[in-house]
Amino acid sequence: MSKPVILCVDDEKVILDSLKTQLQLAFGNAYLYEVAEDANDALEVINELNEESISIILIVSDWLMPGMKGDEFLIRVHQQFPAIIKVMLTGQADESAIERVKQQANLHCCLFKPWSEEELVETIKSGLSKL
Template sequence: MSDAAILCVDDEASILKVLKEQLKRHFGNQYVYEVAQSAEEAWIVIDELEQEGIKILTIVSDWLMPNIRGDEFLAEVHRRFPDVVTVMLTGQADEAAIERARQNANLFACIYKPWTEEELYQVVCTALGE
């Protein structure tokens, strides 16, 4: 089992399923792939991975989610885990939200829905320094 993880956060289960399948297709067993349907669930996953000694390398998070926006969630991730590379996935974020994420979450990239598998792969590959 890998000691490095990619976490995807989106309130739509179908999107999480596709993200996980696409990432796994390109990176195989190189990473652990985790998903969460909310920021609250993501923090539980993050804590569990940390306890297992698995380092989260990147988080791909939706912007429009219940209770907290993706830019706010990623800013908190960056505050607690500055080495985690943050990527925002959105169909609705405005430029101000993207700019806030760049400034407060050290946003690496923004992927717009609908994305292509190649685009996802290129962004995550570059984020991971591969």
């Protein structure tokens, strides 16, 4: 059986690399780590993994991305996969966007850029403890 996946979505490659590195250091080989550079790519990744019966257990998504914003993306994911733990990462989300994701997508947490590695790891651990 395949390992569960943590998916990171951000339009800045340096942020994706940083997230992936920090998660791998904290959680090692317990999970697979996938990345996507926008919400549409992320939806494709989610569908491909779902077709292969590989479960995504957690998504860390940026809010401000070209095309679909993170709040809309996480709400769409929640409608299809309500069990996925959702974390939004942002430098500039407005309060109404954060509140909308909390209400419509069961947002676990919103982290603000720049985040600390410790804050990221603790947020992921607390999210995973809900599974």
